[in-house]
Amino acid sequence: MKIARDRSGLLKNFTALIAITFLFCLCSNICAAATISVSRDDLGFGNMRGPSEPVELELAKYGSYHNEITCTGPSGTTWYLKIWLPHPLSSGGYEIPNSNFKWRVTQVSGDSSDVGTYNEASYTEFSNQEVIAYTSGANGNSGNTVTIRFKYYLFVPDGQVTGFYDTPVRYKVTDQN
């Protein structure tokens, strides 16, 4: 009888322990997960390389930028926004080389002292590998939402075959550099 009561008490404690573990893990996940949201502005360059169309174009729909990425990184650590193309701009079997398609971070929300790190000065060629576009500062490391604004540039080389070229542009928030 005494043994049975002891087992019952042990079971109750064990169940409570498991339940607390579950709630803790669930809570920590909700609190700390990275989030990202890309504004719904497609990178549409329109018609280019025709007799009356441009051969190069900067895409900045809102003047200083074209689209913005709203991110929340994992709290308490430095995080990164990466950008890349899964494949070059392509149409059928033809491609526009990545060296002709570029991006640039123009603005980041937050105080200048803790806004993080990015190269505002120049364009960077797209790559099929993930490239760091932004490294968080104190503001982002504290779990605050950061908005990163981009503009883009495309040069259609001489002799590019006519067609509709497209590619996804991917963005990722991660704590892995």
Place this chain on the structure above:
Amino acid sequence: MIKEVMIDQKRLALTVAIGVALFCISLTPALVYAQNEAEDETSASVIVASIFTLEVSPTYIDFGSITPGEWCETGTGSYDNEATCVSNNGRTWYLKVSAQGPMLGAQDEIPLDSLKWSIYNTTGAGSVVGGWNSFSTSQTLSYTSAGDDDIGNEVDVRFKYALQAPSDTKSGAYDTTIKYTMTQSITE
């Protein structure tokens, strides 16, 4: 007492099972949390316009004064004019030549089979129709594109011309219009 112990053993087994299940479930968000990353995407696109152009230079071929019955070339030594073609359509194109009709004079005409064309050379990667060829009012194939010709490279096709008027041709000035056609259809 024995019955009570047995019931506790069942409770123990059930509780352990629930506990293990809860523990496994609790690990799932923990693993997601460990990745600490999120991803989104947009799309980029551009329409590269079609280019399909033909320019001929010079646009005037002058044989000067000829003797009926004799073979006469314009005498420039190389080529008389060139057709400059550009296409970025990624497909084979064809350059064809034709004449509006016989060379007409005030009192006579020179039949078209007396007027000939030949390709001197080309800067393109395609194939040319060789030898001297008589003009016709229907379009005659002179050049077929290939390779880089179809992806925007400028191609010059250089022509020379010859005339052998019939020996009974009356004196006078004769002329006709030569037409150059760039097309993606070999049958048109």
